[in-house]
Amino acid sequence: MRLTEKNINDLNRVKRLNLINGVSGIKSANLIGTYSRSNTNLAIISSVVHIGSDPALLGFIMRPSSEVKRDTLNNIESNGYFTINHIHESIIEKAHYTSAKIDSKISEFDVCSLTEEYLGDFPAPFVQECHLKMGLKFAEKVEIKSNGTSMIIGELKELIIPDECIDDRGYIRLDRIFTVGIGGLNSYYNLKRITTLPYARPNEIPKF
Numbered sequence: 001m002r003l004t005e006k007n008i009n010d011l012n013r014v015k016r017l018n019l020i021n022g023v024s025g026i027k028s029a030n031l032i033g034t035y036s037r038s039n040t041n042l043a044i045i046s047s048v049v050h051i052g053s054d055p056a057l058l059g060f061i062m063r064p065s066s067e068v069k070r071d072t073l074n075n076i077e078s079n080g081y082f083t084i085n086h087i088h089e090s091i092i093e094k095a096h097y098t099s100a101k102i103d104s105k106i107s108e109f110d111v112c113s114l115t116e117e118y119l120g121d122f123p124a125p126f127v128q129e130c131h132l133k134m135g136l137k138f139a140e141k142v143e144i145k146s147n148g149t150s151m152i153i154g155e156l157k158e159l160i161i162p163d164e165c166i167d168d169r170g171y172i173r174l175d176r177i178f179t180v181g182i183g184g185l186n187s188y189y190n191l192k193r194i195t196t197l198p199y200a201r202p203n204e205i206p207k208f
């Protein structure tokens with residue numbers, strides 16, 4: 001099948017949304033935990049990306065905030081901190097339902113039966129059930145003019161990672177902690193490491 005821009009635009013709205021949400025391939029599966037004066041909030045987010053390692057920065061895309069209230073964004077902007085928690089196989093369903101549009105006064109932690117965890121004096125909730133989790137300080141909001149979304153960038157302040165999935169060179173084995181990936185907006189995949197390759201130097205390219 002070949003689809004031109006016109007063919008894509010002619011698809012019905014839901015089919016186009018499903019298709020375009022899927023074409024970027026497997027995305028990371030995370031829960032973003034935030035806190036405001038009145039409540040906590042938890043949201044599944046599939047757009048977390050690495051921005052840089054020194055300083056350690058991660059970002060994610062938030063959909064437009066003009067039409068609907070965005071608890072995650074409001075909390076981050078008012079409180080200045082958030083957590084990113086890897087979703088693993090045993091909590092997929094609970095994590096998925098954090099995407100429901102729930103009243104701000106009700107916490108997705110309660111509705112989805114996930115446990116708030118506070119570590120030291122870090123001012124945002126981690127997800128106790130998650131194995132790999134990060135605490136970040138809000139650094140920057142970058143408006144994406146093309147579609148009104150924004151990228152929220154945070155600086156890594158805390159990293160909680162099980163010893164059994166990190167080696168002495170810092171490489172992480174995501175399969176050992178059953179982290180999952182997301183296709184589109186509703187398909188979840190498990191991860192299997194296929195291989196590990198060396199840094200690609202121009203003079204060391206194999207003869208294929």
Ligand SMILES: Cc1cc2nc3c(=O)[nH]c(=O)nc-3n(C[C@H](O)[C@H](O)[C@H](O)COP(=O)(O)O)c2cc1C
Nearest residue numbers: 043044045046047061062063070071072099100185
């Ligand atoms: C699999 C999946 C991935 C999602 N990824 C994102 C995302 O990357 N960015 C976003 O703004 N919303 C994303 N959502 C939607 C949010 O989870 C949803 O809007 C949630 O209600 C936001 O929480 P809030 O309104 O409490 O801030 C995703 C939903 C699902 C089911």
